[in-house]
């Protein structure tokens with residue numbers, strides 16, 4: 001279900017500051033036609049925290065329509081810090097959502113036992129499979145391979161978006177002996193090629209808005225064992241990701257998409273600030 005490259009869509013804004021739903025739909029169809037296995041609505045890249053309820057609903061609805069047309073998976077991002085609110089949001093997911101990407105509760109640092117209890121409770125309530133979003137440099141909470149393995153045993157826990165800022169011992173542990181029915185997706189764009197080489201099922205990658213076909217080929221090449229092709233592609237795409245992440249995501253990406261005429265403005269909402277022209281030019 002999760003295999004391949006999933007694109008966490010940016011939320012483009014009109015010059016008046018509204019969500020540019022037409023541009024969301026166009027971008028969604030374009031990346032799916034270029035080889036993405038699915039979309040993630042309301043990820044960090046989509047500036048979910050800066051959208052109001054109506055805007056979030058509009059983004060989900062627009063992405064759901066594109067995914068339904070293309071037979072692709074729509075995953076919806078969720079990042080509430082308490083279990084009750086997250087469970088409520090899961091139960092309220094609209095038609096068309098095929099999975100939920102749920103962040104490890106951030107800021108609170110409930111400990112690994114708390115994280116396990118959180119996801120176990122959510123797994124009991126959720127109408128769609130869960131993907132655990134493990135990103136300790138944003139959440140402040142470590143989660144080891146042993147905890148992820150216990151959670152992986154639940155039939156409603158489908159995988160993890162693994163984004164620890166590098167390849168660590170826990171990643172090697174999980175990829176070396178993957179829990180059945182549980183997929184590891186790379187969530188750090190720079191490390192997608194090495195993680196695929198070690199057995200990751202795919203990635204959720206903001207960078208894959210650009211050169212989507214090559215990112216999809218990268219996953220296919222590693223999965224097929226075509227090492228020379230995969231390695232060459234991986235190095236080329238890592239250079240693109242490094243340029244896109246030179247400033248806080250998705251500021252550079254939006255600058256590039258706008259420069260290419262794919263979104264109406266490069267605008268981001270505060271506290272994000274637009275990327276510098278130099279960073280955008282370096283990623284073009």
Ligand SMILES: O=C(O)C1=N[C@H](C(=O)O)C[C@H](O)C1
Pocket residue numbers: 008040042043044045046187188189204205206207249250
């Ligand atoms: O929104 C996402 O999903 C992603 N967010 C990450 C981040 O902004 O740190 C980057 C990754 O490419 C996907």
